[in-house]
Amino acid sequence: MSDSGVQRSYVSHLEAAIDGSVLPANTLQTTHAGRPLWVRYDLDAIAAAVDRDALRSRPAGMWRYLELLPLADVDRRVTLGETMTPLLDAPRLAAHLGLLNLRIKDESRLPTGSFKARGMAMAVSMARELGVHRLAAPTAGNAGGALAAYAARAGMDAWIFMPADTPMVNRYEASLYGAHAFLVEGLITDCGVIVREGVEPMGWFDMSTLKEPYRIEGKKTMGLELADQLDWRLPDVVLYPTGGGTGLIGMWKAFGELASLGWLDAPSRPRLYACQSSGCAPIADAWAAGERFAEPAQDAHTIASGIRVPAAVGDFMILDAVRDSGGAALVAEEGRLLEWMRLASGLEGVALCPEAAACLDVLDALVRDGSIQPDEEVVVFNTGAAQKYVEAMATDLPLVEPPLDYRTL
Numbered sequence: 001m002s003d004s005g006v007q008r009s010y011v012s013h014l015e016a017a018i019d020g021s022v023l024p025a026n027t028l029q030t031t032h033a034g035r036p037l038w039v040r041y042d043l044d045a046i047a048a049a050v051d052r053d054a055l056r057s058r059p060a061g062m063w064r065y066l067e068l069l070p071l072a073d074v075d076r077r078v079t080l081g082e083t084m085t086p087l088l089d090a091p092r093l094a095a096h097l098g099l100l101n102l103r104i105k106d107e108s109r110l111p112t113g114s115f116k117a118r119g120m121a122m123a124v125s126m127a128r129e130l131g132v133h134r135l136a137a138p139t140a141g142n143a144g145g146a147l148a149a150y151a152a153r154a155g156m157d158a159w160i161f162m163p164a165d166t167p168m169v170n171r172y173e174a175s176l177y178g179a180h181a182f183l184v185e186g187l188i189t190d191c192g193v194i195v196r197e198g199v200e201p202m203g204w205f206d207m208s209t210l211k212e213p214y215r216i217e218g219k220k221t222m223g224l225e226l227a228d229q230l231d232w233r234l235p236d237v238v239l240y241p242t243g244g245g246t247g248l249i250g251m252w253k254a255f256g257e258l259a260s261l262g263w264l265d266a267p268s269r270p271r272l273y274a275c276q277s278s279g280c281a282p283i284a285d286a287w288a289a290g291e292r293f294a295e296p297a298q299d300a301h302t303i304a305s306g307i308r309v310p311a312a313v314g315d316f317m318i319l320d321a322v323r324d325s326g327g328a329a330l331v332a333e334e335g336r337l338l339e340w341m342r343l344a345s346g347l348e349g350v351a352l353c354p355e356a357a358a359c360l361d362v363l364d365a366l367v368r369d370g371s372i373q374p375d376e377e378v379v380v381f382n383t384g385a386a387q388k389y390v391e392a393m394a395t396d397l398p399l400v401e402p403p404l405d406y407r408t409l
Contacts, residue, residue: 009072010049012042014213017317025070028130028205029213036210036314038253039070039217043260052232052263060084062118062221064228068257070217071125078125078154080111082118085222087229087379092347097360098367101377103235104350105226107384112173114306114353114384115222115247116146122218123207124150133157136204138191140243141170141305142384147207148179159204161191167305169388187300189310209244210314216250223254226379232258233266236376239363241355241383242274242283242329243309245318252321270379271327273366274318275359277302279334280310283318287329292316302334303392304354306383328371332361338392340364351386 014023016032023029029037046067058064062082063074071077087103094102107115120143127135136159137147144160151158158179162171163186174181184191195206209215227234234255240248255269276284279302286294296311312318322329332340340357344350352360359380366372386393400408 009070010041010046010067011070012040014038015040017314028132030206030211031313034313036216036317037213039213041068041257043257047261052261055228062121062218062225065221065224068224068254069122069221070214071122071129073129076125076129077121078128078150079121080117080149080153082110082121084225084229085109087226088348088350090344090348090350090380093344093360096343096347097364098374099372099378100375103377103379104348104352104356104382105222105379106350106382107222108351108353108382108386112142112146112149113388114142114146115219115381116142116384117150118221119143119215119218119246120146120150120207123212123214124154124156126214127205127207127212128154128156132205134202134204135159135207136161136195136198136202137207138162138188138195139166139170139174140188140308141167142388143209144179144181145170145173145177148174148177148181151179152177157204159195159198159202161194163187163191167389167391169390170305187310188308189296209246209309209312210317215246216253218250219247220250220254220257222247222381223251224258226251227255227258227264232264234264234268234270235379236268236270237273237327237372237378238270239273239275239359239378239380241304241307241358241381242276242318243307243355244312245274245283245314247381247383248272248274249314249317249321252325269325272322272325273327273359273362274322274329275362276307276329276331277304277334277337277358278331280308281331282310283312283315284329284331286315286319287322292319294319302354303337303389304358305389306353306355307358330362330365332358336361341386341392345386350382352382353384353386354389354392355384356380356382
């Protein structure tokens, strides 16, 4: 099958992550008992219908894996040309960290400059398929711009609420794409309250992280792509910056589906490390305490705005995935994020965002304490472009005047 033409959906049902309750998939759904939903597929039917190796004949990108996505009619997808993001060798950074095999999965190449494009492409596509016309979401950074862009592409109204100290580019881009964008004195959780309480009076659909089931399905394509790029095997270790956690949860779901389909040539799955900042680490704190649910973070602050999420509705899903993988949820030192961001960008030429810098601080500690061995295959996700964080990039450049005395350089 090419990436055009009508397909049938292989979705069998929706499942409540908290208690396993089964819900129908062909109608608009939000949460169950205030907690997220899984999208479940008829994997036996997919295995019978799809030749894994034939996927390579389709264009590269998230829509290559149509049968493992919920959209019934691919011609109704909302797309801005989502590409397969590169998996880049990072030999100089690896050497600095004491590793032999380090790669960076660079999500900054996607539309709107971050991995949020995957989730919003899928969620907006499904919203349109299910008859939604008005969308709203809180955002701490890149999600708002992505929702605004995909809503514009779909011809929908979007309402975006973000903390007043959200990075400059994120503030401007939501407005640029025509969304109704507002700053809020508070955190993303305060923005979430505004969206939730506005559902009835404003008639919008709440697109908050994990408040609908389809952003996970878009984000899981990171895991599908990773397996595809590694010829249907998986690395030993994946480090992922974690706020709401949709990407990490989605990838773990993808790995499980691939294993059930028999598409993985090696049975082992990666150890997942959820990486947070010391300025906002509710998931890592819950991990350290041996808890399945996280207490909200107090006084949340970090330059890595995408992981400044004091309370995640999918906290138990993140912690379950981390435990099942044999990994951990760990804390990076907030004061070192800019250092790692500049070091990695300077060594490899990759525009590393501060969220990914948190992964490098965690990785450094894991290599030092022997939790990750030098010969293990490690993948770090760069979830957004550094250029979207101009505040973090700011530096004072020396001024020179011609004629220049080159001996002073």
